[in-house]
Amino acid sequence: MRAIAAVALVALVACGGSDKAVEGRLAEVDSDLLVVRSFALLTDDGERLEFKVEAGATFHGGPIAHIRDHLLSGESVVVFYEERGGDLVATGVEDS
Numbered sequence: 580m581r582a583i584a585a586v587a588l589v590a591l592v593a594c595g596g597s598d599k600a601v602e603g604r605l606a607e608v609d610s611d612l613l614v615v616r617s618f619a620l621l622t623d624d625g626e627r628l629e630f631k632v633e634a635g636a637t638f639h640g641g642p643i644a645h646i647r648d649h650l651l652s653g654e655s656v657v658v659f660y661e662e663r664g665g666d667l668v669a670t671g672v673e674d675s
Contacts, residue, residue, distance in 0.1 A: 598659040601628065602675050605650040615643045618650075618669070620658055630660060630669040638672045646672055 606627060607619040615636075620628045638645040649656050659671040 598661055598670055600657055600659050602655055602657045603628070604653055604655050605646065608647050608650050610644060610647060613642075613644060615646055618646060620656070628658075628667055630658060630667045633661075633668050633670050636669050636671055639674065643672065649674075 601620065601622060603620040603622040605618055606621045608615060609617045615632045617629065617631050620630065622628065632643060636643050646656070655675040657673045657675045658669050659673075660667050660669045662668075
């Protein structure tokens with residue numbers, strides 16, 4: 580799965596996208612049944628990153644709300660994001 584995320588990142592950079600990517604495990608998700616407002620990610624280095632969620636962000640092309648399943652399972656994810664005005668804004672999430 581990491582190879583898929585790496586290929587996706589290479590494709591994103593090749594297309595001139597401005598998104599960055601980071602892998603880690605979810606520590607917290609602020610959401611209701613349909614809307615994810617924000618989440619926290621713990622990287623392998625122990626860094627905690629707080630993300631706001633861009634409207635229209637997806638999880639593997641599906642509903643971003645799937646991210647809650649990864650909070651419960653502890654499976655790591657790859658977060659694609661942009662820095663905007665000092666905030667980290669998630670534009671998409673994938674399995675790692």
